[in-house]
Every structure is written in C-alpha cells, then in structure tokens.
Amino acid sequence: xxxxxxxxxxxxxxxxxxxxxxxxxxxxxxxxxxxxxxxxxxxxxxxxxxxxxxxxxxxxxxxxxxxxxxxxxxxxxxxxxxxxxxxxxxxxxxxxxxxxxxxxxxxxxxxxxxxxxxxxxxxxxxxxxxxxxxxxxxxxxxxxxxxxxxxxxxxxxxxxxxxxxxxxxxxxxxxxxxxxxxxxxxxxxxxxxxxxxxxxxxxxxxxxxxxxxxxxxxxxxxxxxxxxxxxxxxxxxxxxxxxxxxxxxxxxxxxxxxxxxxxxxxxxxxxxxxxxxxxxxxxxxxxxxxxxxxxxxxxxxxxxxxxxxxxxxxxxxxxxxxxxxxxxxxxxxxxxxxxx
Ligand SMILES: [Fe+2]
Numbered sequence: 001x002x003x004x005x006x007x008x009x010x011x012x013x014x015x016x017x018x019x020x021x022x023x024x025x026x027x028x029x030x031x032x033x034x035x036x037x038x039x040x041x042x043x044x045x046x047x048x049x050x051x052x053x054x055x056x057x058x059x060x061x062x063x064x065x066x067x068x069x070x071x072x073x074x075x076x077x078x079x080x081x082x083x084x085x086x087x088x089x090x091x092x093x094x095x096x097x098x099x100x101x102x103x104x105x106x107x108x109x110x111x112x113x114x115x116x117x118x119x120x121x122x123x124x125x126x127x128x129x130x131x132x133x134x135x136x137x138x139x140x141x142x143x144x145x146x147x148x149x150x151x152x153x154x155x156x157x158x159x160x161x162x163x164x165x166x167x168x169x170x171x172x173x174x175x176x177x178x179x180x181x182x183x184x185x186x187x188x189x190x191x192x193x194x195x196x197x198x199x200x201x202x203x204x205x206x207x208x209x210x211x212x213x214x215x216x217x218x219x220x221x222x223x224x225x226x227x228x229x230x231x232x233x234x235x236x237x238x239x240x241x242x243x244x245x246x247x248x249x250x251x252x253x254x255x256x257x258x259x260x261x262x263x264x265x266x267x268x269x270x271x272x273x274x275x276x277x278x279x280x281x282x283x284x285x286x287x288x289x290x291x292x293x294x295x296x297x298x299x300x301x302x303x304x305x306x307x308x309x310x311x312x313x314x315x316x317x318x319x320x321x322x323x324x325x326x327x328x329x330x331x332x333x334x335x336x337x338x339x340x
Pocket of ligand 1: 134136248250
C-alpha cells in the first residue's frame with residue numbers, strides 16, 4: 001500500500017488533516033506495532049519516531065522516550081500520580097505570561113538550568129566560571145562611564161567593585177562590555193516595582209579601559225525569594241524546601257573574539273550561600289568584600305557616605321576557540337560518564 005492519501009474511501013477527517021499539513025506517510029515505511037506489552041512499548045515508540053529527519057532531534061527524543069519509560073517503570077507510576085503530574089504541568093503552563101516564566105523556574109529548582117549551563121560552558125583552569133542568567137536581565141540597561149555608579153546611593157550599602165578583564169594568559173582585554181544588575185537593599189530588582197514600565201536602577205553597562213581595568217559603584221545586594229506564588233512554589237513547600245537565593249551581583253561580559261561570559265558574584269557569610277534555591281553558587285565566585293571606613297577613600301571613589309565595601313575581582317574570559325575545545329572535551333567526558 002502506498003501513501004495514506006492513495007487509499008480509497010478515506011474518511012473526510014483524514015483527507016482534511018492531510019490537506020492541512022498532516023504527514024502523508026508511506027504505509028510501507030511504517031513499523032509493525034502490534035505487541036503493546038510493557039516490554040515492547042518503548043521499542044515501538046522508538047520505532048515510529050525513527051523517521052525523524054533531524055538527526056539531533058531524533059537522538060534527543062530517543063533518549064527522552066527511553067528515560068521517560070524507564071522512569072515510569074522505576075517508580076511504578078500509578079494513573080493518579082500520572083494525572084497529578086499532568087495537572088501540575090498544566091498549571092505551570094497557565095502561570096506563564098510575558099513577564100513570568102514558570103517553566104524556567106521549574107527547570108531552575110530541579111537544577112536542570114544550572115546543569116545545562118555548566119555543561120555548555122566548561123572552563124579551563126583559571127578562567128572565570130559561568131552561572132545562571134536568571135530572569136532579571138534587561139536588554140536596554142543604560143551605559144555608565146567606567147568608574148561611575150550603576151545604583152543610587154540610597155539603594156543600599158555602598159560597594160565599589162573593581163578589577164581587570166583578562167584572557168587566560170593574563171593579558172588585559174580592553175573595551176570589554178560589562179553588564180551588571182542586582183537587587184536593592186530590600187531584595188527587589190528595579191523591574192519588580194512595576195509591571196508597566198520601571199525606573200532603571202541597580203543595573204548598568206560599562207566598558208573596560210585600554211588596560212582591561214573596570215570599576216563601578218553599586219550597592220551590596222541582599223538575598224531574595226524566587227517567585228513562589230505559583231505551582232513551583234507550592235511544589236517546593238510540599239518538599240519542605242525554601243525559596244531563597246543568596247545575595248549576588250549578576251555580571252555579563254562580551255568582547256570581540258571571546259566567549260560571552262554570564263556569571264555572578266556571591267558573598268561570604270550569606271545565610272543561603274550553601275542552599276541556593278536554583279543551584280547558582282560556585283565557590284570560585286564567592287567574594288569577601290572588605291569594609292573601607294576611610295572617608296577620604298570614600299570621597300575618592302565617588303561615594304557621599306563615609307564607608308563602603310570594596311570588592312576587588314578580576315574576570316578571566318576564554319576565546320571562542322578555547323570555548324569550542326573545552327565544550328568538545330566536556331561533551332565527550334559527560335557521554336562516557338553516562339555510558340559507564
Ligand atoms: Fe538574581
């Protein structure tokens with residue numbers, strides 16, 4: 001038998017579907033799926049999926065099906081549990097809007113976002129590690145001069161962040177775009193104060209100078225809760241998990257010839273440093289800013305207050321070639337570990 005549309009006496013519904021784009025498959029190409037026992041079901045699904053033309057999509061979906069079926073078998077999933085899961089996913093989707101992405105949050109709290117991020121941005125020794133972008137980056141943060149403030153001084157305890165942008169050989173990277181954003185002292189990002197337009201604060205962009213130096217004034221960020229009034233928050237409560245992130249200063253770097261680096265600085269002593277709800281903390285990113293109490297130093301840095309935190313930190317970027325090499329190596333290693 002040839003294609004579906006060649007079969008005589010087809011119902012109108014099938015003809016309509018093919019007309020509207022449903023694949024007009026060749027019946028001879030279809031696998032024979034007649035044994036639907038638990039042992040054969042996985043094989044059957046893989047067989048009918050095997051015609052997928054995109055090799056990467058085929059590979060990913062094959063693994064997904066195998067893992068989903070293995071999961072159902074491993075936990076002995078009941079129909080009630082299966083339905084509970086589907087209802088949860090439905091509510092997760094219904095919670096999503098232009099300004100709320102509950103699925104990303106779900107991925108975050110199970111460590112999937114952090115895992116995808118880490119696996120895709122492996123770094124050689126000495127390079128600054130990456131971490132999750134989070135939902136509070138905006139495209140059009142204002143540009144400030146190197147050395148100027150990205151936050152109003154009334155937004156929290158003043159902090160001066162300074163250092164150099166370097167390559168892995170220690171050479172400075174000039175004209176590197178640095179983007180940074182953080183909470184104010186109440187634990188809110190500027191975008192959280194109003195859904196319809198907001199006043200930019202505690203965020204900005206600047207460029208490193210010709211010797212790779214950068215500096216900006218900001219405030220000491222504080223811990224904050226992830227959005228927890230939806231299905232993901234409810235799930236976390238049911239697992240007796242908290243919903244907090246340790247204080248952090250988001251930072252992103254872009255320079256010609258280098259891999260874009262999305263990272264953040266965390267701060268020693270934070271009560272949530274070892275239990276970040278979204279698994280973003282890496283020990284190499286934890287800083288311990290020192291308190292400067294010299295009023296003259298404060299004036300020199302541009303602060304009106306007499307005391308400030310000083311966070312001195314260099315960032316080491318890798319070239320796009322280094323990034324490619326590291327990724328190849330990391331992928332081969334991850335594959336070998338899964339097989340072992
Ligand atoms: Fe954040």
